[in-house]
Amino acid sequence: NVIYTSESKSGGSKNALIRRIQQVLASEESWSLTYVPRETNRAADALAKMALLSGDSLRIFEVSPIRIKEILQEDNFVDNFLMNHPM
Numbered sequence: 001n002v003i004y005t006s007e008s009k010s011g012g013s014k015n016a017l018i019r020r021i022q023q024v025l026a027s028e029e030s031w032s033l034t035y036v037p038r039e040t041n042r043a044a045d046a047l048a049k050m051a052l053l054s055g056d057s058l059r060i061f062e063v064s065p066i067r068i069k070e071i072l073q074e075d076n077f078v079d080n081f082l083m084n085h086p087m
Contacts, residue, residue, distance in 0.1 A: 046068055
């Protein structure tokens with residue numbers, strides 16, 4: 001699952017957002033939070049951009065968005081190519 005949060009454009013409280021994040025994380029069996037530079041992970045960058053453009057304060061994807069699947073397939077292709085064709 002992919003979960004992203006953003007402060008609502010209507011000026012919602014940061015405390016309410018933090019409480020909602022805590023509720024979501026408490027409901028999950030396990031989770032991790034990792035900083036990933038956008039140059040290193042185009043999928044994370046695309047998800048961050050989706051969060052900024054969306055009017056939603058919280059969105060949970062049960063299935064990855066098509067653009068994210070495309071990015072992951074492209075990244076996998078590049079990784080496999082580099083493993084088989086070292087520079």
